[in-house]
Amino acid sequence: MHVPSEMLAGSLCPVTAAVAVVGVGAATLALLRERTSAPRAGRVALVCAAVFGLQMLNYPIFGGVSGHLIAGVFASALLGVPAGVLAMGLVLTLQTLLFADGGLAMLGANVVNMALLGAGAGGLLRLALMRRGVSESWATCLAAAASVQLAALALGLQLAIGSSAPALAIGQLLAVHAVLALVEGVATAALVGLCASTADGARDRRGYVSLAGLVLVCLAAAPFASAFPDAFEWTMARFDLLPGAPNFARAPFTDYSVGGIANETASAFAAGVVGVVAVMTASFALARPFARRSRA
16 A cells, blocks of 8 residues: 555645654644653654554455555554554654665655654544444454544545646555455454454563564565555556656665675565664654653
């Protein structure tokens, strides 16, 4: 679902960037107000690494189409909604800068779709369902599925306003993402259940081990992920709408590969390791001030 360079009109990009900045700023302020519940920096780092790893795992759907988890509700369930939004925003930013995954000018749209709606709106929906008596697992499943459709709807609206995509292409995009939403819901409920011991703030070793194990599994599986285009790329390609411009020419590990490593499997694994280390380092550094403040 990462929007590539020049996919949207230049006039729309400042708008999505402004919305993204306001949303991330609101999440930051909300986290600052949570004096006693800011997640620990180590947990933030592991969850961010897990989100990065899960997004590397493209799985085949049908007819040469693949998809991957957004993991926004996963992040919000384990970190809280404000921290989940910030975690997603950080992962999306590093994906663009390091791996050219999404256009630099499109980063605002990607943050709106996957961080503000995926983690933010999805996370709030999960909490609302739980307050109404829905079990945690069902609330997580339903919210995660809804978050994918919310993100797809936002992307469809952006395409309708800022591109030449016809209504048929947007409709097909939403239909394909309905399938991905089902997978997202089931997988997120299972993964949150696996790592649930970190969701209540307890320093439980089992939760940390579960998250670390998930990251390692993602790294090991990433080189064998589906090479089929994801649902967004596939739909846009069918209507000859994919732009040819590079996403971010200065990204050192374009397409999740490391230069100088001829073996594709080894290159993809090395890129995954680089990404996990970068995400964990950056997220740990950014989370420490919040964690210290909550303990003060």
